[in-house]
Amino acid sequence: MRYLLLLTVSFGLSMASAQSSFRQVNKDSLKAWYFKDKATDGVAGISLNKAYQLLKNKKSTPIIVAVIDSGVDTTHEDLKSVLWHNTKEIPNNGIDDDGNGYVDDYYGWNFLGGKDGRNVEKTSSEKARVYHAYKDLYQGKKIDESKLSPEEKYRYKTWLQAAAEIEPSQENIAQLPMMQRVRSSLVAMDSVIRKESQKQEYTSDELEKLELHSSEAKMAKTKFLNLMKMVGLGSEAKNTTVLQMINEEVGRMEEEVSAKDKVPADMRAEIIKDNPNDINDKSYGNNDVMGTGSMHGTHVSGIIGASRGNGIGIDGIADNVKIMMIRAVPDGDEYDKDIALAIRYAVDNGAKVINMSFGKSFSPDKKWVDDAIKYAAAKDVIIVHAAGNDSKNIDSTDNFPSTTFLDGTVAKNVITVGASCDPSFANGYTSYFSNYGKNGVDIFAPGSQIYSTLPGGNSYGFEDGTSMASPVVAGLAALIRSYFPKLSAEQVKQAITNSATGLGNGVTTLKPNKEGVKEEVPLSNLCSTGGLLNAYGAVEAAEKLTNQAAKKIDATLPKSSFKNKTVN
Incomplete structure (x- = not known):
C-alpha cells in the first residue's frame, strides 16, 4: 500500500490524485467485520460465524499452512501456540537433524539469510x-x-x-x-x-x-x-x-x-552468497524467520490462524492450523529463485495450503516458479495468491506469480484473490486499490480495514491490501482441509469458488481506481466467479463434495454375502 496521500494530508499538503477510500467510522466496530454475514448482520463479510455453526459437531485434523512472506514475530502472544515446529529438528544445535538440507529449521526457513546470521532486508525492484x-x-x-x-x-x-x-x-x-x-x-x-x-x-x-x-x-x-x-x-x-x-x-x-542510472546494490552476493542463476544451488539461507521487517508476515499469519477463543487479540479464520513461516519476501521485489524454493520447501515439509501475499510485474525466472507450482499441484497442495494493489486489470497487465505457465497451461491448484470491503465504510464492494481481472482473478475477499497481529509480542493493528484478502481465503482453505481432509486441492478450490456470492441482479460495484474515477460495473466484470467469498457456502459445498465421494465409493463396494446368516 502507498501512504503518500496520508503523509501529505497530515502536513496540510495536497495532491491532484488524492482520494479518501474510507468513511470515518469507529475502528473498534471494524475489528472482526469480515467474519459477519450480510443477511443477519448487514455487513458484507464472509459468514464465518455461520460456517462454524455447521462445523460444531465435526472433528478436525491439524493442517499446516505455509506463509511465504517477510517473516513472523515468533514471540507474539496470539501466534506462539499456532506456529509450526519441525519435530524432526532439534532447535539451535547447529545440526541438520532431519537431513532436509536446512540446519535448525524449527519454525521454517529464511531464504533471505546468510550463513553468518545476517539478513537481506531490502532489495531493488525486479525491473x-x-x-x-x-x-x-x-x-x-x-x-x-x-x-x-x-x-x-x-x-x-x-x-x-x-x-x-x-x-x-x-x-x-x-x-x-x-x-x-x-x-x-x-x-x-x-x-x-x-x-x-x-x-x-x-x-x-x-x-x-x-x-x-x-x-x-x-x-x-x-x-x-x-x-x-x-x-x-x-x-x-x-x-x-x-x-x-x-x-x-x-x-x-x-x-x-534513480533506477535507470544506478545499478542496484547486490546485497545477495554479499550476504546470501548463492548462485542466483542456478536453481539447484539450494544450500543457502538461515533459520531466522523473524528478521527485522516482519510486520507484513505477522499480520498475514494472524488473519489465517491467530489462536481462536483465547480471550486476547483476535481470532484467526482457521481453528486447527500450524503456521509454517518461510521468509522470502524482502522490502522490495522478491527473487524468483527464493519463491520457487520456498514453495518446494513448504510442500516437502507437509504444508497443504500455501499463502503468497506478494507480487511483482517482472519474472525473469518464471519457469522456476511455474515448475514449483506444478510440483505443489502434483503433491495436492493448494496455493492462494494476492492479486495486487495497483487498481489494474491483470488480464492485460503482468502480475507474478501468474497462473498461466510459459507452456500455455493453467494452474488448477491456485486461487487468485482481489480485495473487497463493505459499502457501509467504503465506496462499493471492491477496494479501490485492488487489481481485478475477469479471467485472472478468481474471487474477492475482505482486504480493507483488516485487524490482525503486528510485531511486538502483543501488538495489533489494521492493514489494507490484497495481501490481507489472500490469507482470508487461505484460512478458509485450511479450515475446509481440516474438517474435510479427503477433498483434493482442486476440490477445495471448487468449493470456495463455486460458492462465491454474487451481488444480486442488477447490483453493481465501483471498479477499482486509485485516481478516484467512479465507474459502476457488475462484479462479474472483475473476477471469474463474479462473487465475494462465502465461508458458509464453501463449507456447505465441501460437505456435499465429501458426501458425493463417499456415495461413489459405497456404490463400488461388493455387497456382503453374510447377510441374514446364522451361526450354528
Missing part, C-alpha cells in the same frame, strides 16, 4: 535488476528473435519491457524532495517526543495521554498524533511501525527515481 543485468547484452543491438530459444526469447521480451518502463514517473520526480522533507520532519518530531517522554515506543492512545511541557514537544505531539491516526493502522500500532512504513515508502520512491 531494475532485469534492466541492468541484460543491458550490455541487448541495448542498441539488433536481435534476431527467430534464432533465440524459447527461454532466451522470454528473457529478451522481459528486458524490452523493463527498458520501456525504467524511466521514473514525473509524478515521483516531483514528489520525492517533498516526501524526503516530510520523512525528516517526522523523524525529528519522534525524536523530540522520545526525549521528553523518555518513551522509545508508544501507540497513538499512549501519545494522546502523554503530558509534554515544551512548546516544541507539544507541537510534535499534535502533528505526529495526527499522522498516526491518518495512517489507519489503529490505536494500538506503535510509532516505530509507522516510521518503518514511511521510510520504506520513501525508499521505494528514491529507488524508482
Whole structure:
C-alpha cells in the first residue's frame, strides 16, 4: 500500500490524485467485520460465524499452512501456540537433524539469510535488476528473435519491457524532495517526543495521554498524533511501525527515481552468497524467520490462524492450523529463485495450503516458479495468491506469480484473490486499490480495514491490501482441509469458488481506481466467479463434495454375502 496521500494530508499538503477510500467510522466496530454475514448482520463479510455453526459437531485434523512472506514475530502472544515446529529438528544445535538440507529449521526457513546470521532486508525492484543485468547484452543491438530459444526469447521480451518502463514517473520526480522533507520532519518530531517522554515506543492512545511541557514537544505531539491516526493502522500500532512504513515508502520512491542510472546494490552476493542463476544451488539461507521487517508476515499469519477463543487479540479464520513461516519476501521485489524454493520447501515439509501475499510485474525466472507450482499441484497442495494493489486489470497487465505457465497451461491448484470491503465504510464492494481481472482473478475477499497481529509480542493493528484478502481465503482453505481432509486441492478450490456470492441482479460495484474515477460495473466484470467469498457456502459445498465421494465409493463396494446368516 502507498501512504503518500496520508503523509501529505497530515502536513496540510495536497495532491491532484488524492482520494479518501474510507468513511470515518469507529475502528473498534471494524475489528472482526469480515467474519459477519450480510443477511443477519448487514455487513458484507464472509459468514464465518455461520460456517462454524455447521462445523460444531465435526472433528478436525491439524493442517499446516505455509506463509511465504517477510517473516513472523515468533514471540507474539496470539501466534506462539499456532506456529509450526519441525519435530524432526532439534532447535539451535547447529545440526541438520532431519537431513532436509536446512540446519535448525524449527519454525521454517529464511531464504533471505546468510550463513553468518545476517539478513537481506531490502532489495531493488525486479525491473531494475532485469534492466541492468541484460543491458550490455541487448541495448542498441539488433536481435534476431527467430534464432533465440524459447527461454532466451522470454528473457529478451522481459528486458524490452523493463527498458520501456525504467524511466521514473514525473509524478515521483516531483514528489520525492517533498516526501524526503516530510520523512525528516517526522523523524525529528519522534525524536523530540522520545526525549521528553523518555518513551522509545508508544501507540497513538499512549501519545494522546502523554503530558509534554515544551512548546516544541507539544507541537510534535499534535502533528505526529495526527499522522498516526491518518495512517489507519489503529490505536494500538506503535510509532516505530509507522516510521518503518514511511521510510520504506520513501525508499521505494528514491529507488524508482534513480533506477535507470544506478545499478542496484547486490546485497545477495554479499550476504546470501548463492548462485542466483542456478536453481539447484539450494544450500543457502538461515533459520531466522523473524528478521527485522516482519510486520507484513505477522499480520498475514494472524488473519489465517491467530489462536481462536483465547480471550486476547483476535481470532484467526482457521481453528486447527500450524503456521509454517518461510521468509522470502524482502522490502522490495522478491527473487524468483527464493519463491520457487520456498514453495518446494513448504510442500516437502507437509504444508497443504500455501499463502503468497506478494507480487511483482517482472519474472525473469518464471519457469522456476511455474515448475514449483506444478510440483505443489502434483503433491495436492493448494496455493492462494494476492492479486495486487495497483487498481489494474491483470488480464492485460503482468502480475507474478501468474497462473498461466510459459507452456500455455493453467494452474488448477491456485486461487487468485482481489480485495473487497463493505459499502457501509467504503465506496462499493471492491477496494479501490485492488487489481481485478475477469479471467485472472478468481474471487474477492475482505482486504480493507483488516485487524490482525503486528510485531511486538502483543501488538495489533489494521492493514489494507490484497495481501490481507489472500490469507482470508487461505484460512478458509485450511479450515475446509481440516474438517474435510479427503477433498483434493482442486476440490477445495471448487468449493470456495463455486460458492462465491454474487451481488444480486442488477447490483453493481465501483471498479477499482486509485485516481478516484467512479465507474459502476457488475462484479462479474472483475473476477471469474463474479462473487465475494462465502465461508458458509464453501463449507456447505465441501460437505456435499465429501458426501458425493463417499456415495461413489459405497456404490463400488461388493455387497456382503453374510447377510441374514446364522451361526450354528
